Amino acid sequence: MRGAIFDMDGTLLDSMWMWRGLDEQILIDNGVPVPEDLGQKIVTMNSQQAAEYLSSNYLPHLEPEKIMENWEEMVWQAYRTVIAPKPLVPEYLHALKARGIKMCIATMTDRPQAETVLRRLGLWDLFEFIITVPEAGKSKHEPDIYFQCCEKLGLDPADCTVFEDAYYAVKTAKAAGFTVCGIYDDTSKLDWPAIERTADIAITDYRQLLEQL
Template structure:
């Protein structure tokens, strides 16, 4: 089946959509990729490749706890969070842009009657401020966060919970993700997965393509099929 036909089939079949936010709906991964590195450099610590891989899968809460426990025990978790959150809040409330093709795609899904939600590793306060600023929040029935569910995207809990609330058939519920670990988790939980390309995951592109049911450069790739 041609790629364009597969994209058309996704749009025709879909009844529920679970969207990751960072790297999928909004172009925030450059911030996150450099945030910990820059923060640690401010404190005289160089981020190794191994440390980067460890931090990549963590939420803000778990990453600050890790930094406190392993790198900067002299700073409390609360102080670490405060310093990092100030930088993050400014970016989410003012500068992080939407990714290409998101609004037309969400508009088309809403007109089709598709139930949509967000499942994010970011804290709710960040998800809400950026989705409101970019005028996206009204497309979604609800937002789930890893912090609130006390989980990470290495586990399927957030996808399973989101699916339960959506109430759509699993075989026509699609998860939209950019990160390789999240794609693996969603697939292992039995979901159809649409991989969204993000620069932060370029080194894993081939692996993500193999895992996903469909892989797109951005949501503009659905243009002509919706």
């Protein structure tokens, strides 16, 4: 591995509870029962798509823009104050940096929010750059964002490992020829068996990666 491409939420950061909580909280605040499969239905959507989905299916009295305004305030507050790295993530990133491995982030989160939380946690300077899904122009159902990362790193896909917690992204990166490390997160636990089958390596704790260095 000469390059490492990391997803952010759910992979480096213990933050997926916040994103899932946003969807559920706005339904609760409006007296709408939360469907059991809500998380699975919107996990691959960006904020705009999720807001449109909730507005169309559960909250017809709220425009998607209003839903997104409510979310944005909650997300900013969480990134500025409570979101933390997953255990041993800083140690693993510093270990890769010390070995000369180039690292970047490919995230669905908007750039200002991603930069804010990474700077607060002291992780920003460990990465060469970040690319967001809106900047890449396509979701992680397509491999474009990973190829763009490779190009900016100056490396071939065969030289890079992609770290992801979402099954659909694991599938995309694997099909595109990358080595893939699946990262366990509670919010995608139903997909964990599939992630284990698809990824080249699947870990539940960053200690497992540190021990392999």
